[in-house]
Amino acid sequence: MNNKEKNKTALFVMPRKSSAWKGAEAMWITAGGWAAAAKRLFGEAIIFTNDTSATPKEILSYPVNSSKDKNQKKRSILVRYSPEIIKTLYKDFLLWRASKNGTLYNHKAVIKDQNISLVWEQHDLFPGIGYKLAKKYNVPFILYVHAPQVWETSKWGVKRPIWGKIIEKIEAKSLKRADLVACVSEQVSQKLIEMGVPKEKIHISPMAVDPHLFDDINSNSIKRKFDLNNKLVLGWTGSFRSFHGLDLLIKTFDQVLMAVPNAILLLIGDGKEREEIEKLVEDLDISENVIFAGRKSFIDVPKYVNAFDVAIVSARSSKDFHYSPLKLREYLGAGIASLAPDAGEIPKTFIDNLHLRIYEIGEIESTSQIIIELFRDQEKRQILGKNGKEFILNNGTWDVELDKALKKLNT
Structure with a gap:
């Protein structure tokens, strides 16, 4: 030019x-x-x-x-x-x-x-x-x-x-x-x-995404604040709304804990359904393993995402899934192994088991197994993170x- x-x-x-x-x-x-x-x-x-x-x-x-x-x-x-x-x-x-x-x-x-x-x-x-x-x-x-x-x-x-x-x-x-x-x-x-x-x-x-936002991010302060060292962290960012199906995510994570007791679910965000989700966590008696970090400014989100071992995009239904999840691009741009639902433009844009893992909405058992497998396989997490980031840098900025x-x- x-x-x-x-x-x-x-x-x-x-x-x-x-x-x-x-x-x-x-x-x-x-x-x-x-x-x-x-x-x-x-x-x-x-x-x-x-x-x-x-x-x-x-x-x-x-x-x-x-x-x-x-x-x-x-x-x-x-x-x-x-x-x-x-x-x-x-x-x-x-x-x-x-x-x-x-x-x-x-x-x-x-x-x-x-x-x-x-x-x-x-x-x-x-x-x-x-x-x-x-x-x-x-x-x-x-x-x-x-x-x-x-x-x-x-x-x-x-x-x-x-x-x-x-x-x-x-x-x-x-x-x-x-x-x-x-x-x-x-x-x-x-x-x-x-x-x-x-x-x-x-x-x-x-x-x-702007990949520069994820350059040289240090999440040590976040890990210290929430005592995440020696833990395996499943992360989510977004708003507490019905269409995100956070109740399904909580039930899925409950299954994950049975196999990975040192797992932590870190939720970044807020919204009108937060109180209901907090009650569900209490009812399942998993409060010690679920962290509600609250809403964070966009410029602070990369520090939290970088603290995830595995990141997930949640959804209640594939019907009318018309939006393009920003959070998914952020996860991939940060090089985090990610899960996303088989809905909307996601399966047409990304390749399962190459860029990320795709799960069926509502299938709690199979979704929990994918998370467990990723928690147990650090090399697989690294490969997915590397491939996902490379895809975003070439196609998703x-x-x-x-x-x-x-x-x-x-x-």
Whole structure:
């Protein structure tokens, strides 16, 4: 790449405030990953939220803390005791209003006289200013979709009678005007086509990692803190939600302990189902072998992952498994022997017994046997870790995904 191409700026739009998406940090991580790759390619990348701007490195620490004024607190109390459908409607209204107010942020002062190369935006219920910026600078507009929001949240039980259809039409309009719609999986791609997005605009771009985040990581402090030395650690990161099937993981680990009594299950994350999972652990009388480490910032996660002997992606069902697990890429990028379910894009992307081990969801006995075998075979763990990391470095980095998207735009 010549100097003229190198001295360009890629713009990234996150159509919410910098304090948003707590519990869904993958949104910020995705933007940070793409932006870091764009900075390496073009020379500069700026990420805009509805209230500020940030660098690719800064965005990895989002969401930032936000203080609420007294009126906000009063409204929050009123909403808290309202029916769930009213809470959803109220949140959607606030998000719609924020999307409108976000256009008032002074982006022009930040961009100044820079040579803009492309505009990338995280898809949301309501669009941000990405499309307008792309039109203004006459550059390609990429819209990144983890999943259409009305469709995905309905799978979680969120109900939007009447207004949900209206919002989905807004989503469809936003999607169709992008030059390229990058999505995480084939299932999401099919939904986009149903929403009217031309197939030729759709580009499947799974989650990826920045391998530099796992360079020279020392987890000794983590091992000392949780007394993990001379233990065999099964690790998991994520949110305590039903679709992750953590109850199945706990029952599987209970079986593992019968064969490997010095095993530890280290859970990194938090969520509304944590209390239920903690109770299940107590009921099975395995509390001494299960550690709830809580939610950690993204930049601290590699230290914990590096403390795992074996890592696992959990799931409740293979049905509607539409997402691309970021945590799996992180495990592999760290060189950790990993297990993942036979669901979604995983068996199409990775080779069982070469890059990782694939297990059948709900098959507690067979899954526990795979974990036991890996715990007992250090050489096998090392081979899987080495192969998995090599695969990610060659195929699963944000730089690779950016390159593929740009090639798609130019075809």
